[in-house]
Amino acid sequence: MDWEVILSDAVRSGIGPVAAAYALAAIGLNIHFGYTGLLNFGQVAFMLVGAYGVAVSVSTFGLSLWVGVLIGLACSVVLALLLGLPTLRLRAEYLAISTIAAGEILRLFYRSSWAEPVTGGVFGLQQFADEFYDINPVPRDRYGFWLIKYSSQDLWALLIAWGLVLLITVLVALLVHSPWGRVLRSIREDEDAARSLGKSVYSYKMQSLVLGGAIGSVGGMILAIDTQSVNPDSYDPVVTFFLYTLLVLGGAGRVLGPIVGAILFWMILTFFDSALRQAIGAGVIPQDVISAPEVGAVRLALVGLGLMLLMIFRPQGILGSRREMMLDVR
């Protein structure tokens, strides 16, 4: 077993563009779940409309990538309004189940043969982000350290992804420490109290849903632009469960929670993946106990176990305070 490879795999994944995209989506989810107490289980739907907003605009309608970004954002706002309208007045469970249902509806529609002329159906869309890489100012070279190497394209995508994470984190930090953010937290703690102080709970919840959803769609765009491809089946409900896991790991209701969570989540996940594969390859774990194709399943089972243990023993995660995470359905 080559520990250097395992560790470098873990670090590469932890600072990689996927981790950044998940961090962005989790920042959005943090506004919903961590600050407002909304149980949004359809964050992946926002990522999906963001990613497809870009991909469809460029590949199908031949628009500019930047127009696509605006369209993706607009789609996420529309989705948030559509979702919020029927469910935000209902009990938390309704929002949870209708958001997860909405995510599945969208995935099924985007992958259906019906939508194939526009979305590419099960094949998805590819090669739509050339405009993004054309303005790459990073000179052609190999960059990196240790065993981790990037081409100038990868580095450019990485810089933009983490740059957006930082920018949005600062914005969110300013927002949640403003009077607006205090209202959100008061809704999480006691909706009736907030209402009795004359705050329109419904309207604040809607604003939270729209803002977090738009940030989630940016995460989806990063994911799409980084790989230059979108495929509906990479936006299944498990992505939202990952987001919850990493958010709880980092600490829900904390500004840095999603970032710490995303980096650690992907490092741990890749560490297990790489270590298991190496152990099987080196014969430390015999083939008939776990074979190489089953590593992915074992890894996801471990995510599930990790989420359970975290929620049971440390629901506040690494950065959170326990007092703030005593959430309860009214």
Added chain:
Amino acid sequence: MRVSRMLVPVFALLLMALAPASAMAQSNEVPRGPTFLDRALQVLVDGIQFGSIIAITAVGLSLVFGTTHLINFAHGELVTIGAVVAFFLNVAASGPGWHLIPAALVAIAAGALLGGLIERGIWRPLRKRGTGMINLFIITIGFSLLLRHVVLVFYGTRPQSYREYDIQQAIDLGPVGITPRDLTIVVLSVLVLLGVAFMLQKTRIGTAIRAVSANRDLAEASGIDVNRVVLVVWVLGGGLAALGGVFFGLTEIITWDMGFRLLLLMFAGIILGGLGSAYGAMVGSFVIGIVAQVSTLWFPIDLQNAWALLALIVVLLIRPQGILGQRERVG
């Protein structure tokens, strides 16, 4: 309220009116087959059959929610495990190769046992610790991921079917046809559902379950052993889920994520019917099953679940408390 009740049939009529138009559009390319009415009747029968499977699995989920307010995301895995246990006893090379009927009975027992073990091993201690509802909800998601992928490791990704009753000739009933297997499944499901309803209405434990669902504190104060009631609900729910899993595996195919794919439809069914009401879950599930199948009259089959879930959101807009749910002030 009356106005919104009228909206549902109006919506249904609207869909019916749209039907001939799109059927006409299709008839240009499709060779003349059975008439629209024949196809409509056939998908209705298919829908009832699909709905009965959803209903069998959803009743347990609804009772668990009613008695403990736990949204159990891991319920779909009980369905999968039921189907997979029967598969191992029935088909697997390493299994005993039993006939499906005893295999299914053992699977139901295993599902019931698993349900009871989960309640005793995980949820009761957590309730005692005072873990919040939302935290419990997220724990069930983790548990679902864990169970599902453990099943995947043991079962593999290959979809498989049971040895018996795999391919059958449909019985011709005028315009519609149904295989003896599917007919048996519908009849058995309806009998089981009637049995559950009888139990809820007439037996002591059934009354206790309804009492705990209606008001947990009051039930406890009047001397009902709430923990025992919840345990019974879990055992019952686990057994029903396993039975539903065997049925689902019979009519379609056994896969490692079959329960998870069914889970959202179960949720749609119980919300449609009214959260926490067992009868609502039954009615809602049939509606979901029928909507899913009837949608294939106009839309591609790969969208049938999407339409069923969309029906959920439409009902939430019109009648948030569900078809049989009680109005309560929320938000």
